[in-house]
Amino acid sequence: MELIEEQYWQILELLPKQRESVKIENLTALSALVYICRSGCSWRAPLKKFGKRHTIYVRFSRQTKSGV
Template sequence: MEITAPQYKTIEPLLPIPRGNVKISNLQSLNAILHVAEQSCKWRGLPQRFGRWHSIYMRANRWAKQGVLDRVFLALQKKDVINIQVDQASLPFWAPSE
């Protein structure tokens, strides 16, 4: 499932404004996050059409910590665009070796 441009317009104000030299749009990132959730694939398994998996992972991680994903998914469910139930989520922690 992917969010269409008209559906995205209704939730766009809930997403942070991209900063810096951003090559992946918020819509593209959101669709990539939905793809990972729907397909139960690893971030590295994202199709190339979504862009660099690591960039999307970093944005998803930041959005999750800031509560952005909670607000977006709640709004999409209220508008009956998606119907999901998240029981638990797990993101592996990676720390550079010293």
């Protein structure tokens, strides 16, 4: 399961403003998080189409610490 653009636009205002120099768009990062949670895989096993796992983890960590 991945987020589709209509779902993303519904929650966009709840997310922090995306940095200008990002390597992974918010939609892709959120889709990766949904995939990890739904599949039960570890942080080391997300699909390559989502980008680098470290980048996804750092994004998740920052948003969690900021209360998102």
